[in-house]
Amino acid sequence: MKVVLGVSGGIAAYKACELLRLFTESGHEVRVVPTRDALRFVGEPTWAALSGRPVATEVWDDVHEVPHVRIGQGADLVVVAPATADVLAKAAHGLAGDLLTNTLLTARCPVVFAPAMHTEMWQHAATQANVATLRERGSIVLDPAVGRLTGSDTGPGRLPDPAEIFQVCLRVLSGRPRDLAGRKVVVSAGGTREAIDPVRYIGNRSSGLQGYALARTAAARGAEVTLVAANVALPDPAGATVVRVESTAELREAVLTAAGAADVVVMAAAVADFRPATRSDSKIKKSDGGEPEPIRLATNPDILAELGERRTTPSQVIVGFAAETDDVLANGRAKLARKGCDLLVVNQVGPGLAFGTPDNAATVLVAGGEPVEVPRGPKEDVADAVWDLVAARLG
Ligand code: CTP
Numbered sequence: 001m002k003v004v005l006g007v008s009g010g011i012a013a014y015k016a017c018e019l020l021r022l023f024t025e026s027g028h029e030v031r032v033v034p035t036r037d038a039l040r041f042v043g044e045p046t047w048a049a050l051s052g053r054p055v056a057t058e059v060w061d062d063v064h065e066v067p068h069v070r071i072g073q074g075a076d077l078v079v080v081a082p083a084t085a086d087v088l089a090k091a092a093h094g095l096a097g098d099l100l101t102n103t104l105l106t107a108r109c110p111v112v113f114a115p116a117m118h119t120e121m122w123q124h125a126a127t128q129a130n131v132a133t134l135r136e137r138g139s140i141v142l143d144p145a146v147g148r149l150t151g152s153d154t155g156p157g158r159l160p161d162p163a164e165i166f167q168v169c170l171r172v173l174s175g176r177p178r179d180l181a182g183r184k185v186v187v188s189a190g191g192t193r194e195a196i197d198p199v200r201y202i203g204n205r206s207s208g209l210q211g212y213a214l215a216r217t218a219a220a221r222g223a224e225v226t227l228v229a230a231n232v233a234l235p236d237p238a239g240a241t242v243v244r245v246e247s248t249a250e251l252r253e254a255v256l257t258a259a260g261a262a263d264v265v266v267m268a269a270a271v272a273d274f275r276p277a278t279r280s281d282s283k284i285k286k287s288d289g290g291e292p293e294p295i296r297l298a299t300n301p302d303i304l305a306e307l308g309e310r311r312t313t314p315s316q317v318i319v320g321f322a323a324e325t326d327d328v329l330a331n332g333r334a335k336l337a338r339k340g341c342d343l344l345v346v347n348q349v350g351p352g353l354a355f356g357t358p359d360n361a362a363t364v365l366v367a368g369g370e371p372v373e374v375p376r377g378p379k380e381d382v383a384d385a386v387w388d389l390v391a392a393r394l395g
Pocket of ligand 1: 269302303304320322323335
């Protein structure tokens, strides 16, 4: 596929080198079109060497080849990473002062913008209006990641992880529908931890991979995604707003808050059913030679059942997960009814199955419908199968 990588003048330009490599190493033909200011951060020889193609910023090079029209016309995808406030403004208003903005006007393929700038610039009404204009016209504008910015400040404005931008681009190139556009989706992921004392906790082995795949694929299908992540060590999926939590109480609070305005809630997190009835404020010491004190447990609220009971709109779709070792389907069916959800994704767990692996297989139980088998494959494929069923239910 022919990809145009537009790079505008922000410090995150160096991260676009990694994005470029991900494209070239997977066989894509990439033409890099930096702005003049981008070259102040990363020089022309770097782009030329990594892409194996000529690099120009102005419309005046190789004029006989009419590059200001040809590059955009011939592209299967244009991705601008990083996209500065300046380039978003120019694109929204159709300015065409250099090769990149000319390319954006002549491209008829999908366009992805990965903004990166300081929080104040991102949140400014002018930038937000430009982003809204671009989205209305069908461009995909990722939300920037939250974290450390240039200097000591932190906030929304970081370029999403290049591997995550790459995943979004692959999805766009695959031509899958953006059938969740305009939908608000909440996904919980990872596993909750219940503190015993300041250094110990009761936890579980959930890696968060399936929940993150659900968030990533929902964002790629156009949804506005809130990802409530319990103790997950993975890069933020591009385009998702990530809320980090630790305990079941924190997860419940975050999920119920976000669920208020959501069209869909997917509970992929492994939620601890029990917590220590009391949490010691100081580290529990081993008593000399004596028997350890037993840990008394208290039952946690069942968040999924709560969501099923109090849907904020009658059409809200609630999806649960179930990890089962025995009687997988019978237990799954009972759980679907008990928890009052619309879909229940049932995984069989055991050695090499489900936890921490990139692959998964599932049976999706559907309230009032036939079960759907999802064959073993990448967790993204399982996620897409879930979103297919959700999209059908949303109508
Ligand atoms: N879940 C939840 N709140 C809890 C426990 C689980 O919201 N306190 C959600 C999980 O996120 C998952 C689903 O419920 O979507 C299934 O969880 P699971 O622990 O498998 O079900 P249980 O009802 O705990 O049944 P059992 O432990 O008997 O298998």
